[in-house]
Ligand SMILES: [Zn+2]
């Protein structure tokens with residue numbers, strides 16, 4: 263099995279980011295990424311620049327809707343118009359165009375100290391027929407976290423990780439709720455990279471350069487075969503792995519998550535996250551973390567199923583249900599930090615023929 267690391271939800275100068283696609287690809291190569299997905303607001307102009315740059319597969323989707331209810335569209339070759347009044351229509355248009363998508367930062371909150379409290383949450387619920395959910399968005403996570411400008415400055419310059427207290431619990435609840443009721447939503451991480459320039463008195467500061475942000479929240483995909491060096495084939499492979507939920511996301515600043523494994527075993531057959539596993543006698547789930555001081559939590563149908571301070575655990579699913587995994591990084595001092603979130607394995611009731 264192969265694992266590839268990528269960064270999703272990036273803005274270039276084709277919308278409100280500051281870098282060209284070539285510059286962004288260079289930053290991705292220097293961060294050691296295998297793929298990136300640019301999602302400029304309401305445009306797919308960047309598609310003409312899609313290619314493999316320095317070993318990085320650069321894909322272009324789009325972020326649709328402006329005022330609220332942002333939707334990330336993947337694998338489309340045409341611009342799809344915004345419709346904030348009816349975001350279900352946007353979801354369906356993306357599917358009709360042969361693409362798939364993910365709801366972006368659904369519970370974003372604003373802070374009076376960042377862009378005067380601007381926030382872009384998803385407004386209308388319920389919606390259906392979307393395929394993915396952005397579980398943790400690095401830039402969005404910064405908004406709404408801070409009660410004062412002093413705390414914002416302290417975190418930005420001195421302790422950025424203090425701002426990263428995990429995905430919103432509302433978002434995780436929503437994800438579990440859809441998955442439990444059979445909708446099968448894959449989770450991804452997003453950076454929402456813009457590399458925006460801000461004025462701080464006489465200084466001009468770039469807020470989160472592409473280079474920095476590509477080392478924050480990344481989405482890793484599992485593939486049975488190697489990533490092709492042929493661009494159209496690699497594009498199809500990456501989108502397939504994402505759409506099928508063969509992935510996990512990680513806050514890589516704590517520790518790179520390469521080597522993390524979550525899989526099911528059924529008579530020596532490996533079952534990847536995002537897949538089904540028949541509930542039989544000889545099945546097992548395994549979690550392996552690349553960092554020794556880990557805290558592994560297994561969530562079954564939205565509730566804590568087991569928790570262990572270990573970097574390697576195998577267990578038999580007690581009942582059929584939706585099993586997903588969270589891994590916390592345990593520093594030598596202080597409390598465990600939210601780190602890795604893996605897509606679920608769906609353990610299904612088995613009816614012998
Ligand atoms: Zn957005």
Ligand SMILES: [Zn+2]
Nearest residue numbers: 271273325454
């Ligand atoms: Zn965005």
